[in-house]
Amino acid sequence: MYNFQSSLEYAKQLDASDQLASYRDKFHIPKDKEGNELIYLCGNSLGLQPKSTKKYINQELEDWANLGVEGHLEAKNPWLPYHEFLAETMAKVVGAKPIEVVTMNTLTANLHFMMVSFYRPTKKRYKILIEADAFPSDKYAVESQLRHHGFDDKKGLILWKARKGEELANYEDLENILATQGNEIALLMIGGVNYYTGQYFDLKRITKLGHKHGCVVGFDCAHGAGNVELNLHDSGADFAVWCTYKYLNSGPGSLSGCFVHERHAHNKDLNRFTGWWSHNKQTRFNMRHEFDVLPGAEGWQLSNPPILSMAAIKASLDMFNEVGIKKLNEKSRKLTAYFEFLLKQLGEDTIKIITPSNPDERGCQLSIQVKNANKELHNKLTESGVISDWREPDVIRCAPVPMYNSYQDVYHMVDRLKNLI
Numbered sequence: 250m251y252n253f254q255s256s257l258e259y260a261k262q263l264d265a266s267d268q269l270a271s272y273r274d275k276f277h278i279p280k281d282k283e284g285n286e287l288i289y290l291c292g293n294s295l296g297l298q299p300k301s302t303k304k305y306i307n308q309e310l311e312d313w314a315n316l317g318v319e320g321h322l323e324a325k326n327p328w329l330p331y332h333e334f335l336a337e338t339m340a341k342v343v344g345a346k347p348i349e350v351v352t353m354n355t356l357t358a359n360l361h362f363m364m365v366s367f368y369r370p371t372k373k374r375y376k377i378l379i380e381a382d383a384f385p386s387d388k389y390a391v392e393s394q395l396r397h398h399g400f401d402d403k404k405g406l407i408l409w410k411a412r413k414g415e416e417l418a419n420y421e422d423l424e425n426i427l428a429t430q431g432n433e434i435a436l437l438m439i440g441g442v443n444y445y446t447g448q449y450f451d452l453k454r455i456t457k458l459g460h461k462h463g464c465v466v467g468f469d470c471a472h473g474a475g476n477v478e479l480n481l482h483d484s485g486a487d488f489a490v491w492c493t494y495k496y497l498n499s500g501p502g503s504l505s506g507c508f509v510h511e512r513h514a515h516n517k518d519l520n521r522f523t524g525w526w527s528h529n530k531q532t533r534f535n536m537r538h539e540f541d542v543l544p545g546a547e548g549w550q551l552s553n554p555p556i557l558s559m560a561a562i563k564a565s566l567d568m569f570n571e572v573g574i575k576k577l578n579e580k581s582r583k584l585t586a587y588f589e590f591l592l593k594q595l596g597e598d599t600i601k602i603i604t605p606s607n608p609d610e611r612g613c614q615l616s617i618q619v620k621n622a623n624k625e626l627h628n629k630l631t632e633s634g635v636i637s638d639w640r641e642p643d644v645i646r647c648a649p650v651p652m653y654n655s656y657q658d659v660y661h662m663v664d665r666l667k668n669l670i
């Protein structure tokens with residue numbers, strides 16, 4: 250499909266014809282001590298800072314300085330409805346309707362709040378299924394939910410494991426688990442894009458399968474949001490959560506996104522934890538009103554949110570809105586295919602890419618196993634100016650992010666890796 254070549258000249262040509270190349274200049278690229286730009290391939294862990302973020306945050310600092318409490322209504326972007334300014338673009342980014350998304354809390358907290366509503370175990374149907382190499386926080390969260398409801402967290406947790414000698418989870422195995430234990434499983438909670446292997450799951454297929462067996466289905470899309478076209482609404486998933494500091498470039502520890510499918514939007518009977526921000530906006534400040542929950546994902550908010558963090562999210566989302574997730578995806582596919590092409594030149598007996606080779610089953614991240622490598626190799630790679638991420642026992646994760654990474658970034662990464670092995 251692509252006719253890639255392995256020269257630096259060719260990488261320069263790709264950059265020269267890249268329609269999104271100018272977006273790199275809209276980000277702060279970290280530099281080494283000599284002032285050379287680092288090869289930053291770690292947007293899957295912490296996205297880079299858009300240069301516009303400062304302006305967005307300063308606007309809120311100024312309005313706070315000048316207006317004090319009046320800023321709730323009088324700020325240029327009034328704080329009271331500030332989360333609403335994010336809903337439309339956030340919905341587009343994850344393929345949802347605005348009523349289905351809200352930005353609130355942090356990721357693991359949202360995962361718990363979603364389980365308060367969507368993990369409703371009974372004596373017979375109480376188990377939770379996750380993928381075997383789920384992100385640790387997610388595993389801890391579901392284990393604690395099992396204990397919270399009085400169940401044994403070992404008996405109650407079902408792992409969807411890759412087969413012996415394989416790295417990727419297999420749908421047939423999931424079907425088998427559901428065929429044999431489906432009636433005991435209350436919840437399927439899967440990482441939409443697995444953080445370790447970079448495998449992008451077929452959310453619709455998993456949801457259909459889970460629903461067929463009477464399970465609730467939720468996804469943690471921390472590695473999907475801003476990276477792949479998630480189509481959350483079409484997937485039919487009951488809920489999803491994600492963070493905004495990875496591919497969504499909103500700053501360390503920034504707020505999380507949350508999706509609740511439209512079919513639950515008006516169900517006031519769902520068990521949930523509530524606060525004044527879950528309450529009807531018209532009567533929220535009457536303070537004595539009987540609780541009246543907001544429809545849609547907004548109805549899961551608890552608190553008035555941190556505006557400074559939301560301002561950073563708005564700065565980033567405005568860029569996503571400008572570029573569009575489709576264009577990003579196009580570049581992402583090409584950039585990652587190019588990365589894969591170069592890595593394969595190193596020889597398949599030296600390097601193994603555990604991420605699926607099918608572009609529909611991955612985002613931009615490639616997880617690379619280097620034969621006989623240990624953390625020392627990764628340290629040297631870092632010293633050479635490549636920022637990537639090491640996961641025990643032997644995987645280097647690299648994410649060329651289409652918004653700000655160049656083809657030359659990818660070229661230089663592989664070139665430096667080659668010199669080290």
Ligand SMILES: *Cc1c(COP(=O)(O)O)cnc(C)c1O
Pocket residue numbers: 355356357358384386387440444469471472492
């Ligand atoms: C990054 C990530 C987290 C981190 O959770 P926080 O609550 O934001 O600290 C959790 N789960 C997954 C799948 C992640 O990728």
